[in-house]
Amino acid sequence: MADLSTSVAGIRLENPLMLASGILDENGYTMLDVIANGAAAVVTKSIGLEERNGYSAPIIVEYGDSLINAVGLSNPGIDNFADEIRIAKKAGRPVIGSIFASDAESFTKLGMKMQEYGCDAVELNLSCPHVKGFGLEVGSDPDLVEEIVTELKSKIKVPVFAKLSPNVSDMIEIAKAAEKADAYVLINTVKAMKIDIRARSPILTNVYGGLSGPAIKPVGIRYVYEVKKETGKEIIGVGGITTYEDAIEYIMAGASAVQIGTALYTKGKSIFRDVASKMNTFMDDEGFSRIQDMVGVAIR
Amino acid sequence: MADLSTSVAGIRLENPLMLASGILDENGYTMLDVIANGAAAVVTKSIGLEERNGYSAPIIVEYGDSLINAVGLSNPGIDNFADEIRIAKKAGRPVIGSIFASDAESFTKLGMKMQEYGCDAVELNLSCPHVKGFGLEVGSDPDLVEEIVTELKSKIKVPVFAKLSPNVSDMIEIAKAAEKADAYVLINTVKAMKIDIRARSPILTNVYGGLSGPAIKPVGIRYVYEVKKETGKEIIGVGGITTYEDAIEYIMAGASAVQIGTALYTKGKSIFRDVASKMNTFMDDEGFSRIQDMVGVAIR
Amino acid sequence: MIKIVAEKVRDEAKNVRTIFFRWDQEVRAGQFIMVWLPGLGEIPMSLSYIGTPKAITVKAYGSVSQALVDMQPGQEFYIRGPYGNGFQIDPGRKLLIGGGSGMASLLPIADSETDAIISAKTKDELIFTDRFPENRIFIATDDGSAGFHGFPHELLDKLDVSVYRKIYVCGPEPMLYRVMQKLSDLNASAEFSLERTMKCGIGICDSCSVGGLQVCKQGPVFTIEQLRGNPEFGISRTTYSGKRVFLNMK
Amino acid sequence: MIKIVAEKVRDEAKNVRTIFFRWDQEVRAGQFIMVWLPGLGEIPMSLSYIGTPKAITVKAYGSVSQALVDMQPGQEFYIRGPYGNGFQIDPGRKLLIGGGSGMASLLPIADSETDAIISAKTKDELIFTDRFPENRIFIATDDGSAGFHGFPHELLDKLDVSVYRKIYVCGPEPMLYRVMQKLSDLNASAEFSLERTMKCGIGICDSCSVGGLQVCKQGPVFTIEQLRGNPEFGISRTTYSGKRVFLNMK
Ligand SMILES: Cc1cc2nc3c(=O)[nH]c(=O)nc-3n(C[C@H](O)[C@H](O)[C@H](O)COP(=O)(O)OP(=O)(O)OC[C@H]3O[C@@H](n4cnc5c(N)ncnc54)[C@H](O)[C@@H]3O)c2cc1C
Ligand SMILES: Cc1cc2nc3c(=O)[nH]c(=O)nc-3n(C[C@H](O)[C@H](O)[C@H](O)COP(=O)(O)OP(=O)(O)OC[C@H]3O[C@@H](n4cnc5c(N)ncnc54)[C@H](O)[C@@H]3O)c2cc1C
Numbered sequence A, B: 001m002a003d004l005s006t007s008v009a010g011i012r013l014e015n016p017l018m019l020a021s022g023i024l025d026e027n028g029y030t031m032l033d034v035i036a037n038g039a040a041a042v043v044t045k046s047i048g049l050e051e052r053n054g055y056s057a058p059i060i061v062e063y064g065d066s067l068i069n070a071v072g073l074s075n076p077g078i079d080n081f082a083d084e085i086r087i088a089k090k091a092g093r094p095v096i097g098s099i100f101a102s103d104a105e106s107f108t109k110l111g112m113k114m115q116e117y118g119c120d121a122v123e124l125n126l127s128c129p130h131v132k133g134f135g136l137e138v139g140s141d142p143d144l145v146e147e148i149v150t151e152l153k154s155k156i157k158v159p160v161f162a163k164l165s166p167n168v169s170d171m172i173e174i175a176k177a178a179e180k181a182d183a184y185v186l187i188n189t190v191k192a193m194k195i196d197i198r199a200r201s202p203i204l205t206n207v208y209g210g211l212s213g214p215a216i217k218p219v220g221i222r223y224v225y226e227v228k229k230e231t232g233k234e235i236i237g238v239g240g241i242t243t244y245e246d247a248i249e250y251i252m253a254g255a256s257a258v259q260i261g262t263a264l265y266t267k268g269k270s271i272f273r274d275v276a277s278k279m280n281t282f283m284d285d286e287g288f289s290r291i292q293d294m295v296g297v298a299i300r
Numbered sequence C, D: 001m002i003k004i005v006a007e008k009v010r011d012e013a014k015n016v017r018t019i020f021f022r023w024d025q026e027v028r029a030g031q032f033i034m035v036w037l038p039g040l041g042e043i044p045m046s047l048s049y050i051g052t053p054k055a056i057t058v059k060a061y062g063s064v065s066q067a068l069v070d071m072q073p074g075q076e077f078y079i080r081g082p083y084g085n086g087f088q089i090d091p092g093r094k095l096l097i098g099g100g101s102g103m104a105s106l107l108p109i110a111d112s113e114t115d116a117i118i119s120a121k122t123k124d125e126l127i128f129t130d131r132f133p134e135n136r137i138f139i140a141t142d143d144g145s146a147g148f149h150g151f152p153h154e155l156l157d158k159l160d161v162s163v164y165r166k167i168y169v170c171g172p173e174p175m176l177y178r179v180m181q182k183l184s185d186l187n188a189s190a191e192f193s194l195e196r197t198m199k200c201g202i203g204i205c206d207s208c209s210v211g212g213l214q215v216c217k218q219g220p221v222f223t224i225e226q227l228r229g230n231p232e233f234g235i236s237r238t239t240y241s242g243k244r245v246f247l248n249m250k
């Protein structure tokens, strides 16, 4: 039996599979259930300083096995989120607090709160493609990214993950700006949209949204590979992982762990246990005894 | 019966469906056959100044109905291409010469040759994501793009199309740099890659390639919509069109015509006739009498 | 999205309208659809008829449901689905307990062996009372304007529920909760269809969750066993922003 | 890509080896696969056995085919496919005409009613002669080192092709072209399997095209009617860069 346990930025994981931010992670009880289904860790929905309703529905379009979403960073505000983390932490596995803001000061406030609530790491959403003033608008400005990461790192003890956007000309530049982070999370969704031709209208209330799921996997693999090759830093891969092959592809491209989001729509929460067990069989068949032995093996 | 005929940059098209550059268009006889199958126009493979073998195989990965390619701009060189255009022109329909180069002077030479060979328009490939020194490296530099388009426009009479890349932070900026072009062609492939987990290796000889097909359609729709809304210019939509619904979605997003590439892999050359006939039925059902009536109707 | 044309409409009560339409799709009783009105919004709706034609029965609350209640034959709307699990129908005598528009998802279950408790705040809001023979129906209103004066869980005290093979319940969560408590005491076999804030309908946004279960995907129908001991059912829920609010039922 | 493990190898001639392997996939005679050796490259190969096990028969030309010829049991390679249309097999007496490694794609057709012309430049390069009974085989070598001294189309003059329901041909294009001309004159029913530069194998790159037809997708097997009058068959082709070169056959 291969050993599926691994670690990222010093956080021990029972297996390399974590829940991605924004999917089934705004309610503490749901996060508990996702962990009960085999996730080694969960990342919370991105939380900001203030309560936000986000966009009104439709906030999602089904595109085959992929999705286009414009949830609009709905969240209860950091002050209302302590309870959810407390509930989720009962599982005894790492809970990573995802946060969004538009400047270093706010990011720092949020990060400190997440640490105070007991989060094992903080993930910076520098990459949401569909909310003005947040996410991508922040995450495509290297100076701002550097300031945010530097400031936050100086104030908190738990590891910091920087989640980057594929909607940029040069991710390496942004990655370098965020190099004080303990790990990168790649990738967030790809800006996209869907028109209903009979309604003659964009479907999403926000018109634009983010593409996730199998459609973006080859893009995610490319970024993990490229950023790992260029920076050598620890990476958490995310984007379209639906099968054990996808998870291993990310790991061979250079990811130390992976996150799963959209596949919960096609496969349900049982995906975590299912992928983990099949990874195990694969590793045994292929003679890999530890996750670490696969990380980046495909890099040329 | 709805009227499928339309025009882009003054070029009359029997229907809005053209063959995309790089797919079944390096051999004049093949282009003839594609037109015989119903394409209103063909765009040639991108041609450069010198003969290039491109990358050695594997140059393509199948990803469901989508593809990842790294052909590497193989082409016989402009001087060897006159015959193919002569053969293709026998069909009596527009032939658009696609060209690539790394500077304005070379683009201009190529464009003048294409015009001399009888091309009805010239399409500038400013966007190939996988060949160093060409394509994207040119197409993400606004000053260079502006210089290329300005110079070429001053030297040739046939319309010029600028084909832009989605692999940039801000396509609007590049589009504005290319605003002297008669129309935009959106989008080229999205940089991506695929690793074979049993071979523990990237599959493409070039490692990185370009994702095309259904996976990128929501991204293409987004860019056509956004650029049309921002610039109002004529657009030819391309990326993942496989059904008549896809073609109409692009048109409602703002495209005056569309190109089809990857779907020839899943549907074969008969796709042109098939899509055209179903578009006709749709237009009759929905009360559209001309293509122009649908262009951009979804823009809010 | 699937384009639907309203074929026929029928007023069920004040501000409650049933919209009939053709949709060639297999649907189970208790499943729901997401209904989109371009420019207005998208909301979940149970199917009140699942044969041919199908129907939704809408009570006006806010802008989208109001627009649906105002819909005329020939007008269009867009749907996706069907979603959710639906009821597990067992043969034998059944009791339906519906509160307000909750009756909509129960209606497709009704057969000749089915009795129904139909409840509403007041007489004017009762729906579907004409769909059951008089001897099979029990009416309850909060204000006593028709039938039993009180809530369905109180009315249950007056019935012998042991004659029912299974009991199917749909309505506002406070009502579901009280009925669940009562039926638990009586050891009855029962299924409950829940309504919570829904944004995605496909099990990813977490806005509809109740104690780790997604109402849109693992529900909307849950067995009494699944709800008994659920840490959120009848206790707290998250709002559109994700903020936890308490129902203060206990 | 599908991972394949070489199970057994067999030398057919100098620099020609058959590699047997298991692949649970339905394949038609005449179809081909793309064979990938990571780090080396990818080339098209016909299947010379299509049952269990399957096999490819490789002649060494360049680096990839040489590596395949050097392959030992237990070694791995990767494939995609099967691609192409395959032969349309009609019942009755058949004649196969194979030149060089072209025999590989014809072998799966052979049955008890099949005769074969096997040709090669020289005796050492003949393959599969042991797969046919002596009275069913005709051998031709360019240099006369075995069998008939000359090319297959010349040997055809010595046979009564009217006894064959259909004739199946595979080999270098110049040979195919001459055989096509001969069989046209004789009004025979025939299918030809073509080999052209292939990059994608799936009908999009245009490198294998012959007169508008993609050898990888609409072929590799074409009827004599499809090739007669084809503006490129036997006349010109495009190289790896896409440059048109002429075969100078006429
Ligand atoms: C699975 C499921 C099935 C449903 N089936 C039906 C059905 O068959 N028929 C039907 O009429 N409704 C049904 N609903 C409820 C329906 O979806 C809501 O009434 C609707 O979302 C209201 O949207 P709106 O935009 O019109 O109102 P909004 O503008 O969102 O709300 C207007 C006001 O009404 C309040 N409100 C909204 N919904 C409710 C509610 N359910 N109860 C009390 N107050 C409310 C809001 O809090 C707000 O104050 C169902 C809900 C779910 C989750
Ligand atoms: C549909 C199809 C089926 C095929 N089936 C078989 C098969 O079953 N068995 C088999 O052995 N081959 C087969 N081939 C040919 C095989 O694909 C080529 O031999 C191979 O591509 C050579 O690759 P390489 O990398 O080894 O040689 P390269 O390095 O590409 O070429 C080395 C040298 O050999 C020359 N060369 C390459 N191929 C040929 C050729 N076919 N004829 C003459 N000269 C050549 C080249 O021009 C070059 O000079 C098939 C080809 C096609 C298109």
Ligand SMILES: Cc1cc2nc3c(=O)[nH]c(=O)nc-3n(C[C@H](O)[C@H](O)[C@H](O)COP(=O)(O)O)c2cc1C
Binding pocket: A020, A021, A022, A023, A045, A046, A067, A069, A071, A073, A098, A125, A128, A163, A187, A188, A189, A211, A212, A213, A214, A238, A239, A240, A241, A259, A260, A261, A262, A263, C204, C205
């Ligand atoms: C409905 C939805 C909501 C999301 N919300 C967030 C979010 O709040 N913060 C964030 O960093 N990423 C968010 N994402 C992006 C995912 O975390 C992930 O990066 C992306 O979906 C790609 O992974 P996947 O293909 O496995 O879903 C969201 C994705 C989806 C589909």
Ligand SMILES: Cc1cc2nc3c(=O)[nH]c(=O)nc-3n(C[C@H](O)[C@H](O)[C@H](O)COP(=O)(O)O)c2cc1C
Binding pocket: B020, B021, B022, B023, B045, B046, B067, B069, B071, B073, B098, B125, B128, B163, B187, B188, B189, B211, B212, B213, B214, B216, B238, B239, B240, B241, B259, B260, B261, B262, B263, D204, D205
């Ligand atoms: C095999 C292949 C080769 C391509 N070659 C070119 C090219 O030479 N020049 C160019 O501008 N675009 C090229 N493209 C991009 C297409 O023209 C098109 O922009 C892209 O594939 C998206 O459209 P599709 O999804 O319909 O294929 C190529 C695409 C493929 C799949």
Ligand code: FES
Binding pocket: C197, C198, C199, C200, C201, C202, C203, C204, C205, C206, C207, C208, C209, C214, C215, C216, C217
């Ligand atoms: S409505 Fe999104 S999870 Fe149920």
Ligand code: FES
Binding pocket: D197, D198, D199, D200, D201, D202, D203, D204, D205, D206, D207, D208, D209, D214, D215, D216, D217
């Ligand atoms: S090999 Fe690419 S079209 Fe045939």
